[in-house]
Amino acid sequence: QKEVEQDPGPLSVPEGAIVSLNCTYSNSAFQYFMWYRQYSRKGPELLMYTYSSGNKEDGRFTAQVDKSSKYISLFIRDSQPSDSATYLCAPREGGSEKLVFGKGTKLTVNP
C-alpha cells in the first residue's frame, strides 16, 4: 500500500460544477498537506496548503484535512475550463523536506 492514495480519475464535469478531489494516507506523522495543480507538460504549481487538521479557503478553493480519518480533500467551487489540469495531493512530515505525492487526479471542466 502506498503512503498516499489518490483516485487518478479522469474526472469530467460541466462548467460551474462543484468539484471534490480526495486523498487518503497512512502515515500519521504527516503534518503539512499541500495541493498542487499540474497542467499538461508543465511542472506542478502550489495551490494551497494546510497545517494539521482543519479547513482553509482561498477564493474558489477549499482544502480540508481530517487527521482522524487520514483524509484530505480539495473542493473547487464554480469550476472553470481553466481549472482543467491534474491535481496532486502532497503531504509531508513536520521537520521533513520531502513531499509524498499522490498519483494525481486528472480533471476536465467542459464549457
Add this chain to the structure above:
Amino acid sequence: GAGVSQSPRYKVAKRGQDVALRCDPISGHVSLFWYQQALGQGPEFLTYFQNEAQLDKSGLPSDRFFAERPEGSVSTLKIQRTQQEDSAVYLCASSPDRERYTEAFFGQGTRLTVV
C-alpha cells in the same frame, strides 16, 4: 521574472548512455529538490540540497544516479548507463529556506526518453 529553469526540456538517450540534467533554481533559494515523475504517476522524491550540502539522497533509485550542487546554486542530476526504466520527467524544485518547504517552486521538468 525568473522561475526554476531546467535544461534540456527533452532528452533522448540510447540505453547505456550517460546523461546530465541541469537545474537553475530561483536566485537566492537555499533548498533544492529533485523529483522523478513517471508517466501517469505523481512525482517521487529523489534528493534534497540545502545550499551545497546534499542532506537527503534516500530517493535515488540506484548508484547510477548522482546529483551535485557544488556552489549552492545550479544543480546537476547525472544518470549513468541509462536504462529504459529511467524514462520519466525529472523535476527540480527550489524553496526560499529551510523553514518554508511548503513554498517549493517547480521547474517545467526534463523529459528523458531512453531508447
